[in-house]
Amino acid sequence: MDRPIPGQQAPPNPPGRQGPAPCSTAGSTANSTTGTADPSASAAYPAVTFAVFADNHYYDPALGTEGPLFYQDLLRNRDIKLLKDSPEILEQALEEVTALKVDFLLICGDLTKDGEASSHRLLAEKLSEYSRRGLNILVINGNHDVNNRHARGYRGNRRQRGGSISGPRFAALYEGQGYGAALERDPASLSYLAEPVPGLWVLCLDTCLWQRGYREEGRLQPRTLEWAESLLDRARLEGKALLAMMHHGLLEHYPGNKKFYSAYVIDDFLSIAEILARGGVKVVFTGHFHSQDIARLITGDQEAFLYDVETGSLATYPCPYRIVTIDAASQHMHIQTRRITATAGRRRGFPDHAYRYCYRLAQGLAERKLRGLWVSPRDCRLLAPQVVAAFQVHGLGNEEKAEQALDLKGVSPWGRFVIQRKRALLEALWEQTPPPDNHLGIDLQTGDFRPPE
Ligand SMILES: [Fe+2]
Ligand SMILES: [Fe+2]
Structure with a gap:
């Protein structure tokens, strides 16, 4: 049994209570029909191989990628992304998964930098080109993709309003990447249901x-949620195996995730994860935090489980994506991580370029934050690299705990005071909670995992 992140394991039954434990979080609007489902009765998964991208943040280069205002906005919006390279990174990743002849590709949101209409148009054209070549692509929207006031371009020393797209326009643009062939659409959101291979339903939430x-x-x-629950019931009746994808995290990915960065895990996450787990969804693919991490929930009565496989941003070093294979005979899922190591414009030296670019932005961001708290330039030089290291280590996955999360030698009393208030977060980011984050085998019948082979 792995050590769960505090709060990650749904509570056990109270003494004397029979049957499955209820959802733990108050205020859930879910009805109880799927809460009493027998997850062991869920359908077997078909043999399949698919790819998962997250947060590719495609950016139309014609909107401008240079100048002080561009960099100022990158720091202000915490955009540690290879925006200039984003079209070539995506193209490389699409080439690689097309060559692997995967059955389908999931893209877990934040398709564009900030929902700019021209970025969406170019991306939709690019994805359609690969769809025509036989790559079955399913997308879902991320928080950056629709009605985004940050959509803009840069001309010299001027910002230009870029114009974002609406929700209906998103579904229309990606008609060939999930919305057109959806089995069901949620009238209240951009959620839909897909069946990319016979017998496998993917809930795109x-x-x-x-x-x-x-x-x-x-x-x-x-x-x-009501719409999704009705589909869980239908999947059981129709004998369909279930997976899901969504942009935000469904489980915490480090101790205190919801407390430290509440915008990165959905509200009511435990009760919703439990509803999905009991309804037969065993693995959910997510993005948003730009980190490689896999977390597991086991229901209080040990009868159901769910994995949240969070994938790092394709547009941020080390530019990862996942290849997932399910073996139908053994009902094992194998998750593998790959990284982009070259693009059309940089056949050599891409990882080094990506690392240095992202590091420079992350360093600038950490310094900006610390300076905002009146930390001296000298203290910033000592502390910013340590802050960056904690986020980087978490972002890469399989964190190796540093002997000492913070070295405060030479830091002034004020600098110490400021950073001590962040110590719990920095230590949590250094914490590796099982299971392993990059390569993993999951037994889809028992919920057990095994280390990479
Ligand atoms: Fe993102
Ligand atoms: Fe996001």
Whole structure:
């Protein structure tokens, strides 16, 4: 048994209570029909191989990728992304998964930098080109993709309003990447149901709040949850195996994830994860935090489980994506991580370029944050690299705990005071909670995992 992240394991039955434990979080709007389902009765998964991308943040280069305002906005919006390279990175990744002849590809949201209409148009054209070549692509929206006030371009020393797209326009643009062939569409959101191979249903869940403009946080709206629950029931009746994808995290990926960065795990996450687990969804693919991490939930009565496989941003070093294979005979899922090591424009030296570019932005961001707290330039030089290291280590996955999370030698009393208030977060980011994050085997019948072969 792995050590769960605090709060990650649903509570056990209270003494004397029979049957499955109830959802633990108050205020859930879910009905109880799927909460009493017998997960062992869920259908067997068919043999399949698929790829998973997240947060590719495609950016139309014609909107401008240089100048002080561009960099100022990158730091202000915490955009540690290889935006200039994003079209070539995506193309390389699409080439690789096409060559592998995967059955389908999931893209877990944040398809564009900030929902710019021209970025979406170019991306939709590119994805359609690969769809025509036989790559079955399913997308879902991320928080950056729709009704985003940050959509803009840069001309010299001027910002230009870029114009974002609406929810209906998103579904229309990606008609060939999930929406057109959807078995069902949720009237209340951009969620839909796909059957990319016979016998396998993929619930593509819109966890974003685009109806209210740009929001970083995520939520499964009550009506969308009801819609999803009805499909869980139908899947059981029709003998369909279930997977899901969504942009925001469904489980915590480090101790205190929801407390430290509440916008990165959906509201009511434990009760919703438990509903999905009991309804037969065994693995959910997510993105948003730009990190490689896999977390597991086991229900309090040990009868159901669910994995949240979070994939790092394709546009941020080390530019990872996943290849997932299910063996029908053994009902084992094998998750493998690959990284982009070259693009058309950089056949050599791409990882080094990606690392240095992202590191420089991350360093600038950490310094900006610390300076905002009146930390001296000298203390910033000592502390910023340590802050960056914690996020980098978490982002790569399989964190190896440093002997000492923080070295405060030479730091002034004020610098120490400021960083001590962040110590719990930095230590949590260094924490490796099982299972392993990059390569993993999952027994889809028992929920056990095994280390990479
Ligand atoms: Fe993102
Ligand atoms: Fe996001």
